[in-house]
Structure formats: structure tokens, C-alpha cells
Amino acid sequence: MDFNWDVEQQAFRSTVRGFLAANLPADWESLAHGPGSEVQSTFSKRFCGELAKAGLLVPHWPKRWGGRDADPWTAFILAEEMWEAGEPRGGQYMNVNWIGPTLMRFGSEQQQARYIPPMARGETIWCQGFSEPEAGSDLASLRTRAAKHETSYRISGQKIWTSYAGHADTCFLLARTAPGRDGISIFLVPMDTPGITVRQIPSLIGEGDIHEVFLDEVEVPGGALLGAEGQAWEISRTALSLERVGIPRFALAAKTLNRAVAALRRSGRFGHGAIEQAARARAACEAARLYSYSIIDQRVHGIPTGPEASAARYATVMAERLVGEFVVEHAPEALSDAGDPMLKVHHQRAVVAGIASGAAEIQLNLIATELLRLPREPR
């Protein structure tokens, strides 16, 4: 067991930091609000293109798909630095983390050839069509229907709280092809397909982040089906296991805390109460960091990700909450556009920490059953 970064890992982190210093505009921190906004979506395509040219967009992907087979530590160091900087990749972090790898595993040759190269070049934005008005945590109850018509499918239904849909090129869409949990399938649907209507939902997170997506007899060819009919549960479990520790939220939380503390110290207001609260938050950030590292280490050693990923996720939720509460109590001016803009960015993004990619309470259920081995709840 070794808690130190090796020389190569340190050098890679320096390279990423150097890239960020050279490629983020001076006013980036003021732009970083609204990861799905038009400004950020446009910026992210330019930025990810540059990342790709520098070999820093998908280094952990196979060479065949534009990567260099770098290990999971490389991917996570990259993710830490990006998220800490305010995630200039915008919604494209999803491509890098799980959509690309999921297509590599389950996609047809045609799907891979069509969708993976643009991801590796940083040219494309995806959204994930999972939640519906009646299917949030209870995803298996989703109602969006994909009816087969000869060689194509016609999809009708509604998705909601869909991140990045306003500027997305393609949707990773879950729809029902038969009754029951095993009747859910995944379709890769171009967002300009006739019958799709997107409505932005004003949100606490920032401009352009969440949407309703209406699907009215959206016709897609049979080749849009990912994997087999009814394989959605298996595929999305793989995707979620990659996503659960996909965002190193603790990195921006710790940076936010440092900045809030530095401002308090400069103004002579870092007294006992603030010290204790800040220290607790910092410890929670570091606990979340190590938890997440333990999952990455499992990936490095080829150990299948188990319920520890839920524990890592929940530790991150705890850390985000403590940092958010610290800022509200000790640096409230940041939420009124005074002071450090990154504090507001963090606050907007931390709102979703316990909700996106599986509610925190679902993680607690998983931890209770799979990690602690408590008897299951009756259904």
C-alpha cells in the first residue's frame, strides 16, 4: 500500500495543469456557470478539441479509439484537474467517462464507427435520457415506449431532468420494448430526429442544465438499438458503475473550501466556529478522495467494482454538503455575485451531488444490503 503518486503520475498532473493554464481564458471562472449553457457548450467543443489534439481527452481509451491505453489513475487525475477547474469539458465528461466505454463494450461496429471517433475528437455532446416524470429512482417503471415497425422503432414518451439536452447531438435513451424490468432497451438517438422537442427547465444549477425531452413517434432505424432488446438493465448498470465515481466532486469542494477560508483569513474572520466547521469539511473531502481512490485502485487491479462505489459516492455527498453549508454560513456574499465566482459555481453544482446518477438514499440502500449484508427490505 502506497499513498504517494509516482513520478509519471505527478508529471501527468503537471501536464494537465499546464494545459489548463494555457487554454482557459482569463475570465473562465466567470463563464463556468451553467455547464449546459450555450456559452459553455460552444466553449467545451473548442476546448475538448484542443484537449484531444494534446492527447488529453481520452488517454485511458484504447489506441484503436484515439487513446493510449493509459490506466484508470490517469483518467482520474485528468478528471480531478478538470472538475477542480470548473469542468471546462462541460457535458463531454460523460462521453469520456462512460458513454464512449459503454459503446466500446456493447455497441455494434456501425455504432462504434459512427459515434466514438467524434467523441475522441471532442466534437460531440450527448445527453442521457433516463429519468421520466414517473420514473426517477424507480427507473424500472419508465413508460417511454419503443414500438417496432418492420426494421425501425417508433419511440414516444417523455424524459425529464435531462442534463445537456439543449445542445446535445445524441441521446443515450432508455425506452420500453416490452413489459417489466427486462423489457427496457437502449437507443442511440440523434437529437435532430423529427418528433423530438426539448424544453429547458429553469434550475438552481445554472442556465441550460436540465430539460424536458418530448418524443412523439420518433422513428429510428433498428441499428439505433444498443445491444439487444431488453439489455438496458445490464448496460446501464455498467454505465452507472463507471459514473458513480466518475466525477471527483471532492476536488472542487476542497478547492472551494480553501478559497473561502483564504478570504476569511484575509479579512480576519477565520475564528473558532469557522475553523471547526472548515476542518470537518476538509476531513470529509479527504475521506471522499481516498474512498474514490480506493475504487480507482480496484479498477487498476481488475477487481469488479462493488458496493464500495456507493460508499465512495455517499462520502462525496457528505463532503459536498459540508462545504456548501460552510460557504452559506461564512461566505454568503458569493451567492450574490460578490467575491470569488467559483464559490457560486461550486454551490450550484453541489446541489446535484446527492441526486444525479442515483439518489444518495438509493446508495444507502445498496450499502446496507451489499456492503453491510443487512437483510433486504420487504417489497
Next chain:
Amino acid sequence: MDFALTPDQDSLLSAIDKLATQFATKPADFHGFALVGRDLDKELDEGQYYDIALVPELGPLSAAMAVERLARLPCTAEIALSMLVRPQLSGEWPRPLALVEYGRPGRFVATAKTVLVIDGEGIGIVQPSPAAIEPAPSLFAYPMGRLKEGVATTRLSNGEAANIRKWLRIALAAETSGLLQAAIASSVEHLSLRKQFGRPLGTFQALRHRMAECAVLAGGVRWLALKAAGTADEADAALAALHAQESATRVVYDVHQMFAAMGMTLEHPLHLWTYRLKALLSELGGRGGQASAVAQHCFGSAPV
């Protein structure tokens, strides 16, 4: 960064687990507060386990792993300070070690051969005569003792005191980690077996979620404690001790709620972990003391 055990660590932990097996259950006729593991102490001493940190292939990180494993046992011995703090002292200081803060009773003081004394910023050290120490009756599940007033100590240099304080924090975090895991495991067993309203308590979501949160906290304490032992960094030590005391405060309350009246008895072993955790909550200044250290080492504040 590599979280896999080395072959030496793996062998060490296997040996410790094997040794610990014979001490894994509370004797049925023991109904006291502190179950002192004299035979455990003897076996660890004879097996030279107290010197793990000095073995180049093992070092302090392996010692912290051993402390954590052994703290899970219902019985207690002076392990953490011997394994993690004593190797840091310059000169030969006999074990067992104990810590006295501000004249209060401390763990293992009545049997200590070496006592560290914290009073303000400095740390003193002394090999007390038998007349200078006495047992102190206590609710805590450690054998508590008192150092009589007026015992002269040798003051450690500021540099050595800072280093010892850091390793005291790491020892505290490693011990807390093991105690938390054992208290949680005991609670999970109870919640899986005990039925009310016709089904196991562990099927009720209100309890499941609380236990899951406790497990997440305990896991975080473990990682922070091991990292601090691995890096020997002041900031890591402060973070580990703070998260340990913060988490223990919450977990001790929650696990007793899980057991209800059963956990109030001295027949059940729960208190052998929770009332040790309670003893650790005040050490080294408690959460306020650790927070000051975090502020100093992570945020660059002047010592408070």
C-alpha cells in the same frame, strides 16, 4: 498510489488475525467495563509485534493496520502507542506507554512504564515509579489510571513534541478505526437477528440508512488513518484524528440506539467498543484540538 497490500503486509495481517482468533469473543462471565487482554499483550510482546514499525519491510503503515485489526477485539491492551508512538521517541523508553492530558486520568496509566504528559503546548515524558501511578475507577472500557501530582517529567524538544503529537493523532485514528468497525459489525449482527413487528430490525429503512451512514464514516476514518500512517504528514494526521473523533461521536450514539435496552447491559459486548471510543473522543484536545491542527497544517492558520 497503490492500495493493494504488499506480500509482507498480507503475511503480517494473516498472522495477526490468526493470533487474534483466540481473543475474538468476550468471556461469558465477564460483566465489567474494561476487558484487559493480558494474554493478548503477552503474545504480541513475545511475537515482537510491538516493533513492527521498525521493520523496514513493514514500517508505520503496517503497524497502523495491526492497531486497527487488534482494536476490533473485545479485549484491550496498550497497543497503539507502543506500535506507533514509541518507535518515534528518541532513546529507549519501556512499554506500556500512556498519555496524561491536563492531569486527567488516562488509558493504561496505572500499568505504564512510560508516561507522556501534555500540559499546554509542551510534552513531558517520565518513567513513573509504581508509587507515582494509581488506577482510576471509570466508565470507560480501558483500564484508566492517574499520575499523581508533582511527578517531574523531562520536556521533549519542540520538534520532537510536534512529531510525537502527530503520531499520537495517527494512533488515535487507527485505534478508532478498528473500534468503529467492530461496533458496526456487532450492530449489523444484532439487526440481522433481532426481530420486531415480525421481521428483522435490519429490514427497516430508518435503521438501514443510519447504519449505512455509519459504515461510510468508518470507512473514511480507516482510509485517512492509513494514509496518515503511510505519509507521516502533519496535515494527514490532523485530518485523520478529526474525522475519527467526528465519526465516533455520531456512531457511538447510533449503534446504541440500534441495540436499545440490550446495549445498556454489561452482558452484551457493545460497550467494550463504544466506551473505548468515548474515551478517545476527548484526547488531544477533542474535535476542537484536531480542528486547530487542521487549520494550521491545511489552511496555514497560526496555532490556536
